[in-house]
Amino acid sequence: MGETARVSAVVWTAAGSLLAWLWLLLGQGFFWRTDVRLPRRREPDVWPPVCVVVPARDEAAVLPDALPSLLGQEYPGRAEVFLVDDGSTDGTGELARELARRHGGLPLTVASPGEPPAGWTGKLWAVRHGIALARARDPEYLLLTDADIAHRPDSLRELVAAAGSGGFDVVSQMARLRVESAWERLVVPAFVYFFAQLYPFRRIGGRGSRTAAAAGGCVLLRADAAARARIPDAIRHAVIDDVALARAVKGAGGRVWLGLADRVDSVRPYPRLHDLWRMVSRSAYAQLRHNPLVLAGTVAGLVLVYLVPPVTLAAGVAAGGAAAAVAGGLAWLIMAGTYVPMLRYYRQPWWLAPLLPFTACLYLLMTVDSAVQHHRGRGAAWKGRTYARPEAVPDEG
Known part of the structure; x- marks a missing residue:
């Protein structure tokens, strides 16, 4: 028995x-299908102005492979880049200026907001500072991208065309992560597979769908949608800031699209299992x-x-x-x-x-x-900072 x-x-x-x-x-x-790529798009008669905001903390090792790709964007409209140095100790800010002098391209502004106050993650404090600088240029779109993300020359052009054609307030692409070491081959594709299982890409872009997510390495955000959703103030303590951003925009009535990238690649290596x-x-x-x-x-x-x-x-x-x-x-x-x-x-x-x-x-x-x-x-520790859970963060009201 x-x-x-x-x-x-x-x-x-x-x-x-x-x-x-x-x-x-x-x-x-x-979720398992990988054909969700940039939606059908047509080029606008007049290309809207765009500001690119790049938060960076101790990124000197990857910046030479990523920043020139942003400066070299072949965008027909007005565009410029704001790199916000989040307290780096490895010369990230000066290296960014040197790369701009060497490569030319889009105008680059390097700024530093200082240490984040209580209740803010360092990345979102840097993003807040970058968006504030960008607003003085009155952009129609903000491209939020990481310092380890390399963009093909037509990446910005295609993102803006997709957002305008589809009426999206957020167009985000899951950057293709590096897969060179044995551990990267074993773990990295599964990371994206599990993410898609949690947040099926097809549902995110559907009208009336409550599913919301974005990929923080590449987020094109309509500036007025950011203002309506109070980005980034409304998500200032979020460790998983990309998903929080998408939820905030959808909660404010915006439309979000997320898919896999063809023109956006992460250059950050994760050679060991420990990484x-x-x-x-x-x-x-x-x-x-x-x-x-x-x-x-x-x-x-x-x-x-x-x-x-x-x-x-x-x-x-x-x-x-x-x-x-x-x-x-x-x-x-x-x-x-x-x-x-x-x-x-x-x-x-x-x-x-x-x-x-x-x-x-x-x-x-x-x-x-x-x-x-x-x-x-020691949870949510990254680059020398440890973040409290949201309930432990004082509310600014």
Whole structure:
């Protein structure tokens, strides 16, 4: 009787995982497809003015590969770049000026707002300062982009055309992250795959959809929409600022579009597992609203969806349980099949797809570590700063 109960539990668990994957395959906005790129666009008769705001803190290592691509934008209208040096100690600001002298192109202003006051993240304090400087130029659009993001020469032109043609207040592209080291190949495509699973791109751009997200490396924002949504003041303490920005704009009645990039690339390397671990764990618990119950549910969900299929397949084969083996194998097959398009987007071999359960296990451990570090007072730490949870931040009213 006990053995029969154990076998039955394995079968039902495998069946539950298979049902979860069937729903993810068909009912989660086809998140696994990678064909959500810049929407149809037509060039305007008059190109609107744009200001590019680049918050930067200790970015001297990547700035030579990123900033010249912004200065070299082939934009038919008026555009200029504001790089806001957020207390760098590696000469980021002076290097930016030197790159502008060497490469020319769009006008560059380098400024520094000083240390952020209580209740602000350093990045958003820098963005606030950059937007304030940009408003003096009366731009129609603001491009918020990171100091490690390289843009193709027509990137700004295509973003503005897409925003105008589609009537979007935000057009954001998920920059193609670097995948060169073995750990990058294993972890990075899965990072984007999991993000798309949480925030299906097709739903974000749909009229009436409540799903909202953006990718902080490349956000084209209509200036009047930013004012209506009180960006960045309304999200000043947000660690996951890109998603918070999109929610604020949608909450103020704006339209948001997010998709994968063809013209925008991250040049930041994450060669070691330690580097990728820090990238994920610094904000994973914030994504769960610092809630232990949500953390427990997330861990249980990751186990059921990603770890159960290979385990029940192996258990079914070992014990001669055909039902468990078939259900677990089918769930694993669907999982791997939905991951292949993302691997192709990142130009990686298909045989990495069956390794997704291992990668998901790494992400599970990163998420738990994020919660542990938070409760030790070291959560949401980045470049020498540690940020409190929003409830601990004084409200300015």
